[in-house]
């Protein structure tokens with residue numbers, strides 16, 4: 240079932256006992272984070288929260304805040320209207336098995352075709368609920384002098400308006416004490432390649448500087464950053480539209496590491512089993528989902544200097560320090576009358592994004608397996624904050640196969656950010672970190688079984704000596720073969736006889 244609004248998804252969570260409604264006022268400054276963090280740290284991800292009266296500097300915002308709505312395996316599956324995420328992954332995998340591709344490029348092409356065949360192609364409609372309230376702004380003159388340091392949060396609060404909402408009226412969180420201000424944490428950012436016209440949907444946080452300007456935190460290696468570089472080279476204003484809410488598959492698709500050129504709205508349409516209906520924006524010619532809760536339209540002017548963005552309490556569990564990013568000017572805010580403001584927080588794991596990232600890995604596992612048929616499973620444990628640490632189990636049949644997998648995966652999309660990759664045999668459950676660590680310790684000679692290499696790094700990684708470049712460690716924790724120079728016999732793993740096990744089970748549980 241496709242959701243017509245974020246509120247409809249929230250009602251479904253409520254009916255399933257997956258939501259806690261908080262009716263007392265809770266401050267958008269730190270308090271919502273403290274509440275949500277408690278929930279996200281509970282085993283399995285706790286419950287979703289609907290903060291009915293979020294306050295901005297003591298004044299109640301007209302819009303409730305929904306948080307942790309996808310922060311458990313159950314809620315992640317519910318957002319896809321499925322019993323489990325694995326069900327969806329299996330269906331997607333079998334779509335592509337009909338005509339197995341011969342390589343990764345072909346697999347991706349086939350993936351796109353498979354999605355289109357399911358009538359997932361987005362379609363344009365004339366209007367939609369996201370335009371129930373429209374507030375337009377004049378574009379300011381191009382700024383050539385350097386920007387001041389980020390506006391202190393108190394400046395923004397004094398700008399709350401009684402007229403239709405500006406950014407200062409939305410319940411945008413200041414998440415952590417040392418954050419440089421308020422950040423929109425679940426924004427779906429739409430951009431377009433000026434050369435090909437191809438669209439991209441990505442999730443890149445935006446820091447609110449004032450009512451009408453924000454930072455745009457697309458990192459160096461992301462698709463929208465590539466689009467942005469082309470606009471800078473051409474010296475043309477870049478249209479950008481940001482939307483929030485609508486179907487929960489929109490923010491999910493925005494975070495999914497789809498290859499450059501594959502439309503995330505196609506993936507969203509497939510997952511919600513209904514084409515995404517798009518409407519043209521009011522002040523630029525990009526399109527956004529008609530059923531979004533909020534739309535923030537605007538542009539980036541390549542003639543303007545970059546501005547410091549941050550600090551921000553990040554996925555890494557540390558603050559990301561200020562770095563220069565493009566400035567986004569808001570030319571319109573439109574919204575549903577009954578809009579819900581969707582938010583998340585990031586910080587020391589586990590957080591909600593563990594389940595969003597994990598669901599992506601499950602969905603894309605069939606594609607990894609097509610290129611590397613020996614892969615059995617892949618896990619990104621919460622401690623590795625997405626891609627820092629990756630466990631891969633393989634059916635090893637020839638010498639050095641574990642190294643082939645390491646090199647192959649480091650070369651695939653955002654797996655380039657992986658700092659530590661551990662390869663284990665097929666019978667190891669990669670989702671059980673303790674089991675992986677046991678095999679890692681037992682099956683390796685550290686010097687012989689590890690490899691260091693270099694590559695691009697996550698720009699959020701504070702430990703690399705230079706931003707965005709770093710080293711990687713791969714560990715082969717599989718059983719060693721004679722062909723790998725291992726001359727000793729490999730001992731059997733200790734296992735109880737099955738019949739004895741069954742007899743004892745009966746004894747204990749008659």
Ligand SMILES: Cc1cc2nc3c(=O)[nH]c(=O)nc-3n(C[C@H](O)[C@H](O)[C@H](O)COP(=O)(O)O)c2cc1C
Pocket residue numbers: 424425439440441442443444445456457458459460461462463493494495496497583585592595653
């Ligand atoms: C909650 C959340 C916040 C994120 N914030 C950012 C961000 O600020 N900047 C960024 O480049 N990526 C961010 N990401 C990761 C991107 O959304 C992700 O890499 C996505 O695949 C990028 O899309 P693209 O490949 O189309 O560029 C975030 C992910 C999540 C789940």
